[in-house]
Amino acid sequence: MTAPTAPSDSKSFFHLHLVSDSTGETLNAVAKAAVAQFEMVHPVEHIYALVRGPRQLDRVLRQIESSPGIVMFTMVNDKLRRELETRCRELQIPCIAVLDPVMQVLGAYLGTERTEKPGSQHTLDAEYFSRIEALNYTMAHDDGQNLDTLEEADIVLVGVSRTSKTPTCMYLANRGIKAANYPLVPEVPVPPQIEALESPLVVGLVASPERLMQIRRQRLLSLKEDSQTDYVDLDLIRSEVTAARRLYARHGWPIIDVSRRSIEETAAAILNLHTERLAPSD
Known part of the structure; x- marks a missing residue:
C-alpha cells in the first residue's frame, strides 16, 4: 500500500506527531535522523510522551485530527497501538511503528517473544x-x-x-x-x-x-x-x-x-x- 502524500504546497513544512509510551528519547532521535536526510523540509513536531492509557491516547488523537501529518510511534500496548493505527487509516495519514522491524528480526533470531514493558531501556540498572x-x-x-x-x-x-x-x-x-x-x-x-x-x-x-x-x-x-x-x-x-x-x-x-x-x-x-x-x- 502506498503511503499518502502531502499536498505539494505543504511539503516544506509538515506536522510530525511523535507518540511514545516512555520518555520519547528513542523516537525523537530516530525522527531527527530520518528528517535530516531531506533538504528544505521542516517538521512541526508534536511530542507526546508517557502515553499509556485511553485518556492520554484520546488527547493525542484529537491533536492528530486537528493537525494531520506523519505519525511515528513506539508503544508496546497492543490495544493502544491498534487504536492509533486504525484512526490514522481513517484519516488517511501515515502511521509508522519505528521499532517494529528491529523487534521482529530480534524475536525471530532469538526465538523469543518481546515483553510488553514500556521504557524498559530506562530501568534503574x-x-x-x-x-x-x-x-x-x-x-x-x-x-x-x-x-x-x-x-x-x-x-x-x-x-x-x-x-x-x-x-x-x-x-x-x-x-x-x-x-x-x-x-x-x-x-x-x-x-x-x-x-x-x-x-x-x-x-x-x-x-x-x-x-x-x-x-x-x-x-x-x-x-x-x-x-x-x-x-x-x-x-x-x-x-x-x-x-x-x-x-x-x-x-x-x-x-x-x-x-x-x-x-x-x-x-x-x-x-x-x-x-x-x-x-x-x-
Whole structure:
C-alpha cells in the first residue's frame, strides 16, 4: 500500500506527531535522523510522551485530527497501538511503528517473544548508575579540574581552546565513559599529571587555525568582548596548533581533527579508539 502524500504546497513544512509510551528519547532521535536526510523540509513536531492509557491516547488523537501529518510511534500496548493505527487509516495519514522491524528480526533470531514493558531501556540498572557516576566524574574533571585523580578516567581529551572538549566529554559520559579534559594554554606548561598519564586513553584534539579563529571570534561576539585580541590572531593560533601537535606526537597520543566534525562524530571516533585499546592483542 502506498503511503499518502502531502499536498505539494505543504511539503516544506509538515506536522510530525511523535507518540511514545516512555520518555520519547528513542523516537525523537530516530525522527531527527530520518528528517535530516531531506533538504528544505521542516517538521512541526508534536511530542507526546508517557502515553499509556485511553485518556492520554484520546488527547493525542484529537491533536492528530486537528493537525494531520506523519505519525511515528513506539508503544508496546497492543490495544493502544491498534487504536492509533486504525484512526490514522481513517484519516488517511501515515502511521509508522519505528521499532517494529528491529523487534521482529530480534524475536525471530532469538526465538523469543518481546515483553510488553514500556521504557524498559530506562530501568534503574547497573548501567544506569554507571552513567550517573560517569557524569559526576566528568563534571568534576572539566577544564583541567582535579588533576590528581585523572588516572581514574577512561578517556582524557587534550586540546587548545574551542576544540569542543567539554561537550564531547559530556556526550561520552552519557555513554558511561568517565571523561576528563585539559585545555592547552599558550605559554602555560602542561602539568606533570597530564604528561604522566598511563591508564586513561589520552586523545589530542585539533582543528584548522582558520576554523578556530572563526569559532573564537563568534565566542567573543557572544560575550560582547573586543574581538581584536591575541585569542583570535591567526598566526598565534597556528603556533598553538603546532605546539599541540608536537605534544601529542611526543607522547604518541592519537589525534582527531574536529574542524568539520559534529560532537557525535568526534565522540564516535574516540569510542572506536577506546574499543581498539581495550581489545585483547593477538
